[in-house]
Amino acid sequence: MAIAVFIGVVFLAAASGAVFKPGPWYEELRKPSWTPPNWAFPVVWTLLYIMIAYAGWSVWSKVGWSLPIVFWALQIVLNAAWSWLFFGLRRMDLALVDVGLLWLVIAGFIVTAWPVSPLAALLFVPYLAWVTTAGLLNRSVQQLNPEA
Numbered sequence: 001m002a003i004a005v006f007i008g009v010v011f012l013a014a015a016s017g018a019v020f021k022p023g024p025w026y027e028e029l030r031k032p033s034w035t036p037p038n039w040a041f042p043v044v045w046t047l048l049y050i051m052i053a054y055a056g057w058s059v060w061s062k063v064g065w066s067l068p069i070v071f072w073a074l075q076i077v078l079n080a081a082w083s084w085l086f087f088g089l090r091r092m093d094l095a096l097v098d099v100g101l102l103w104l105v106i107a108g109f110i111v112t113a114w115p116v117s118p119l120a121a122l123l124f125v126p127y128l129a130w131v132t133t134a135g136l137l138n139r140s141v142q143q144l145n146p147e148a
Contacts, residue, residue: 002057002060002061003053003054003057006053006054006056006057006060007053009053009056009076010049010052010053010056010076011049012080013049013076013077013079013080014045014049015080016079016080016081016082016083016084017045017083019083019084019088020083020084020086020087020088021087022038022087023087025087025090025148026087029141029144029145029148030141030144030145031137031140031141031144032137032140032141032144035137036133036137044130047126048126048127048130051123051124051126051127052072052075052076052079052123052124052127054120054123055072055109055113055117055119055120055121055123055124056069056072056076056120058117058119058120058123059072059113059116059117059120062116062117063116066112066116067112068109068112068113068116068120071105071106071108071109071112071113072109072113074105074108075102075105075106075109078098078099078101078102078105079102081098082095082098082099082102082134085098086138090148092138092141092142092145092148093142095138096135096138096139096142099131099134099135099138100135102131103128103131103132103135106124106127106128106131107128109121109124110124110125110128
């Protein structure tokens with residue numbers, strides 16, 4: 001039953017990306033040469049969301065409400081907010097703050113989940129790497145498009 005809750009919450013966060021899509025505004029922005037291809041985003045996020053749900057459930061099933069679960073809950077909120085800030089509001093500056101906080105919260109989950117479930121912590125490492133890339137991309141796009 002708890003796994004269904006984690007899957008449902010992750011699905012809701014993922015829906016933010018479906019509601020607030022890149023669209024023509026984003027397509028017209030200048031981007032760095034190292035921008036991942038468009039097809040990579042849904043593929044990577046699907047895999048990451050599976051790992052995020054499993055990691056949260058894994059920790060929850062062992063210790064219930066705990067500091068790692070607080071970090072897990074915060075990261076899913078910040079995760080969902082990014083698409084709204086960047087694509088919905090077109091506020092690259094606020095999205096950059098969001099992704100910075102997201103990075104810190106993911107790192108917090110990794111550190112606090114490790115004693116409970118090393119696997120759950122390790123499942124967040126690719127997420128941290130992808131969010132690092134997303135943060136660098138967010139900043140680069142913002143710098144290349146100061147008028148946007």
